[in-house]
Amino acid sequence: MSVIDTSNAEHYQWGGGCDGWHLVQQAGLSVIEERVPPGGAEARHAHARARQFFYVLDGALTIEVDGIVHRLVARQGLEIAPTLPHLVANRGDVDARFLVVSQPPSHDDRVPVPLTESC
Template sequence: MNDFGNDPTRVINTESAEHYLWGKQCDGWHLVKQDGLSVIEERMPPGTSEVRHHHVRARQFAFVLEGELTIEVEHHDFMVRPGEGIEIHPGQSHQAMNRSGRDIRFLMISQPPSHGDRIDEV
């Protein structure tokens, strides 16, 4: 028995996490999926991007594990390399892109979770 209520403590990775596909060829794994916090590991192949969007409530932090992530925030491009991260405030327009020749792996941490809080900007 642990001191964490009814939720058992466990080790989680991309093999055991809930997986989903997004965009044209990108992967996401829900490492933490709670009411107040979301931690997703994402993989973006070369040449992929997401739709420019913003979140009404969610504050996000993207932390790069492998590769070089280009993220446009409020019409300014930022290059985020392994061991670096960038915070995205609620209401800020942003778009993640892989302009490199190799896969990118990064963590997207959102508080509260960003699913259902996204407004695409077309």
């Protein structure tokens, strides 16, 4: 057991300029800190098994879930049930930093969903 933060966590990049740090990476649980710059977004998708909770640390995050747009600011979170199509985007002027808690981990559980709405 040791203290972990973005300086010593496993780091990865995604979506052309976004960052992720694996804070907890276990078979039944994933906790990731992510950074999305202004204008950054992920592809619309769903998860077959993973339940996710997004919690904003800094900035603002727009999350479209099954056609409903939610705007979260620091200290706000949103739970997304398995199979619900969703898309995360930063429509603000500063980096969005947030936690993504997934149970079970979501990385091998993505199902692409065609984009029908834009956030």
